[in-house]
Amino acid sequence: MTDTPLRPHARIDLAAYRDNLAALRERAPGRALMAVLKADAYGHGAVPIAREARAAGAEWIGVATPYEALQLRAAGDRGRMLCWLWTPDGPWRETVEADVDITVSAMWALDEVTAAARQAGRTARVQLKADTGLGRNGCQPADWPELTAAARAAEAEGTIQVTGVWSHMACADEPGHPSIEPQIAAFRDAVARAEAAGLRPEVRHLANSPATLSLPETHFDLVRPGIASYGLSPSPELGVPADFGLRPVMTLSAPLALVKHVPAGHGVSYGHHYVTPGDTTLALIPLGYGDGIPRHASGGGPVLVAGKWRTAAGRIAMDQFVVDLGGDAASAGDEAVLFGSGDHGEPTAEDWARAAGTIGYEIVTRISARVPRVYVGSSET
Numbered sequence: 001m002t003d004t005p006l007r008p009h010a011r012i013d014l015a016a017y018r019d020n021l022a023a024l025r026e027r028a029p030g031r032a033l034m035a036v037l038k039a040d041a042y043g044h045g046a047v048p049i050a051r052e053a054r055a056a057g058a059e060w061i062g063v064a065t066p067y068e069a070l071q072l073r074a075a076g077d078r079g080r081m082l083c084w085l086w087t088p089d090g091p092w093r094e095t096v097e098a099d100v101d102i103t104v105s106a107m108w109a110l111d112e113v114t115a116a117a118r119q120a121g122r123t124a125r126v127q128l129k130a131d132t133g134l135g136r137n138g139c140q141p142a143d144w145p146e147l148t149a150a151a152r153a154a155e156a157e158g159t160i161q162v163t164g165v166w167s168h169m170a171c172a173d174e175p176g177h178p179s180i181e182p183q184i185a186a187f188r189d190a191v192a193r194a195e196a197a198g199l200r201p202e203v204r205h206l207a208n209s210p211a212t213l214s215l216p217e218t219h220f221d222l223v224r225p226g227i228a229s230y231g232l233s234p235s236p237e238l239g240v241p242a243d244f245g246l247r248p249v250m251t252l253s254a255p256l257a258l259v260k261h262v263p264a265g266h267g268v269s270y271g272h273h274y275v276t277p278g279d280t281t282l283a284l285i286p287l288g289y290g291d292g293i294p295r296h297a298s299g300g301g302p303v304l305v306a307g308k309w310r311t312a313a314g315r316i317a318m319d320q321f322v323v324d325l326g327g328d329a330a331s332a333g334d335e336a337v338l339f340g341s342g343d344h345g346e347p348t349a350e351d352w353a354r355a356a357g358t359i360g361y362e363i364v365t366r367i368s369a370r371v372p373r374v375y376v377g378s379s380e381t
Ligand SMILES: *Cc1c(COP(=O)(O)O)cnc(C)c1O
Pocket: 036, 038, 084, 168, 207, 208, 209, 210, 224, 225, 226, 227, 228, 234
């Protein structure tokens, strides 16, 4: 596909992605880096992003599900890889055979992975996840002695090798949050107890993007940034991407599908929640919630058209929405930029997040498969 196809598309700047990984590495010198590529690399495309992550020297790739890990193996990635979200009867054996590190948070999962390792006739690589306060996945402190002892026993018989102990932060994006210090202490305790049980994990890790950027005491052996690698700030409270030397990787744009003159008092889009205040020109943007544009941003989502910010006039529909150009001239085919780096005056994903009452993470991740990704700046060209 050419650089600027005449259809809506998401341009993915792979050079910016590699530069972001380099900037993140500077934040955690001497630590390994796990590039987090779950949810199709936050909407950026897991396979090409994985290639660039490795080109930028990422020692690890992290994904949520085993299916995501197997997709990357099928695409040829052979490096260290961790997945962490399992359900019973998951593809344990395939994942063991694919040489992916498997996260275990509970005894049922340890039982499944040890059974799969025996069937496969190989040693499974397992990382144990502690719940240090997030209250989501991970093993509670009360159950940790049983899990670590059972893991050590499986290790002694050669069924598994425990390669890591890790946990996940709850509020690292809120500077000074009172849960931060207790979580770090709980993690140190979980590691100490795992070591007392005889485990010798190769990596201990806790830091997501906000912790990588702002909490060096969470860096341990390895950091796991996701959103920051895509050039978005984990939260406006921490700063804007440029404060950390990060550049947004995704730019979402579309050619205008129609420009027309309408009289004053003309209702626009379903429900007529916008009515033209005077004679004006309306421009049609061929993207809607079927493409992942949040309908909650109706009446507020910003778009750069002909050098000016406009906002979605009325409802965002499944395939399209309208902006009021206030009488300015434009033509079908002119470029409308919904979000990008902001370097050329366009809105950012953070602006859309504000308009939709959500976070930048959701804005990029929800861009759907109908929108082609156009890759620029590949390390291979
Ligand atoms: C998503 C995720 C990350 C990355 O989080 P960001 O806030 O995007 O940096 C790291 N670790 C785990 C376990 C995750 O689920």
